[in-house]
Amino acid sequence: MLISPSKRLFSTLLLVGASLVFTASASAQAKARDYSPSETTGEAITKYKTAVDAKNYDSALAILDAQLAKVAADSYDAALLYQIKTQTFLQKGDFAKAIEPLEKGLQLSDTKTPSYYEEKLTRDLVYFQAQLYLQEAVQSKDPKVIASLYEKSDNTMARWLKLTPATTSDAQLLYSQLLYSRAVQNPEKPDLAILKRALEQVEIGLRLSTRPKDTFYVLKLVSLQQLDRNAEAVEVLELLVKQKPDSGTYWQQLAAIYLGADKPIRAALSIERAQSHGHMSTPKDHYNLVGIYFNIGQFEKAAELLTAGLKNGSIEPDIKNWELLALCYQQMDRPFKSIESLKEAAKAFPKSGQIEFLIAQAYQSLDKSEETLLHLQNAASKGNLTQPHRVYLYLAYIAFELKKFDIAMDAAKKAAAIPEGAKDGQNMIKAIEETLKDREARKSKM
Structure with a gap:
């Protein structure tokens, strides 16, 4: 800096x-x-x-x-x-x-x-x-x-x-920089007494001109931060962004210091203010803004920003971001909007079985077993799954409930063939086999 x-x-x-x-x-x-x-x-x-x-x-x-x-x-x-x-x-x-x-x-x-x-x-x-x-x-x-x-x-x-x-502005700047540099020779253990002296010289320099150089404010800022006087540091940054709204660096520091001070709303507002001036507009910045709103429970705002960002390209249209959008709607108890978002993601990533699995889970929460089964089958067919054994076990269970035993048995065997799903898969196979035996036994008595 x-x-x-x-x-x-x-x-x-x-x-x-x-x-x-x-x-x-x-x-x-x-x-x-x-x-x-x-x-x-x-x-x-x-x-x-x-x-x-x-x-x-x-x-x-x-x-x-x-x-x-x-x-x-x-x-x-x-x-x-x-x-x-x-x-x-x-x-x-x-x-x-x-x-x-x-x-x-x-x-x-x-x-x-x-x-x-x-x-x-x-x-x-x-x-x-x-x-x-x-x-x-x-x-x-x-x-x-x-x-x-x-x-x-x-x-x-x-x-x-x-x-x-009489001192001069240039002399005060020189002395202030000298004292700050001397104070932070060991960045792990800055000399607080010298930092305070640096602040004193900065204040003198600030009073020597109606338009002091930005470096004075930067020195004041970093000195206050080193002294853990963050409330005063925020005031300096607010002044800097007011005087220099075209400086992306000051906006980034302002948002960061609000986050560090556990003031997420102010951090979010700082990012939005920066974006209104053309700064902090990278996909990462847009995603961070969504994350702030999500973490503080402002799911509707997070969903609004995510939807807009995924459409206009300001947020990376990767699978995890679509999943986050669906999760926002789930948190707002809007399951059909969540499913709608996941289906949009499935169009964007037609080879992703993981998205189909998420859609299946969403339908299952609504007790829509047929829809659940369809998307579980899509998931198994497409592949590219995070935990394939879970999908096969889930498919076997839903098919079993719907009395579609052939589908259930096929899925159970595939789960059992995977080390992580071997035990549960074998148990499911036994359960299906016993059910089929009981079924045949009842038929023979009729």
Whole structure:
């Protein structure tokens, strides 16, 4: 759900790097602090600029390192050279290598009163430093390194907030994402305290604009969910679907969170609202909607949706869905509608004996033995049965009741030939044989 910071940071770092060239020059000329580079450092910078203009970054870095070896470790020259070295690594695209000279330059500047770097430059560099830590945390695979970098980035952003007169929406988004990512390093055991801090920063960001970026709301949502504050999470999602009704993802999340909160009616209504905007319209979504209504006992609504879906193709016209439609009518005590649905299914699946078996059972519940027998015979003839022995035993029993002993005996023998139906089939055969013997005995006495 969250936007990965890596791409966004990459472009931001390039912009910051471009500004550092100007900033370094401005700082070198700043007279208010009475700091200026030595003549030899100035000459080195001139040579450096020639190399950089030719995009010969390795030579440019070599010039800086050579000069750093000559100047005092706590001098303004060193601070300036570290700043320029940071910018060079950035221009070269070696973001990880930019961290060390940036750290050294800021640390050196902070030891002086007044600091070597002006307040605005310090703020810019600190912000840049937080981004670099986060960038490296995102790209690292080592859990210990990741944890350390997240902590550094967190502390650096906290420092930036203290230094800056007024935060910005982009800064709050960066800090909020940083804190959330830090909190869920172990998704099985998120850090709830840091999640709460992330929420605090999100709220600040939301108040900075009349039209905050969607990512703020997404961060708020996932943070609330991690904290099991689902009622508040629902409010955020309702706001998101209101603002972005064309986003299918938000509708799916809203329906899911209502289901998770055991609010099936609201979940169903969310799916229907989504469908009115052209989302959640896959066969699976339509079937899930039917399932929700069926599970809460709204059988008429479920039947209505199933009937429409099976006709227009929005629900997969497979056997189980036809069976579910028949079951809906059975639950509403409308047996003939149930049978009608099953007969429609039989037309759609003419080779399915299982549907014929279901029709037979439906007729038997109405004490219509002749119809039951007919569809049991159809079931046995068509085959493709889930439990063939049950069908043969059922057929034998109904035929026996109707005194159609030849049909009953044939079905009983077929049941007995199946391992699962062997015992009951043999019992049925014996019962038929005894009945036929008694019948013959009575005839002989007449």
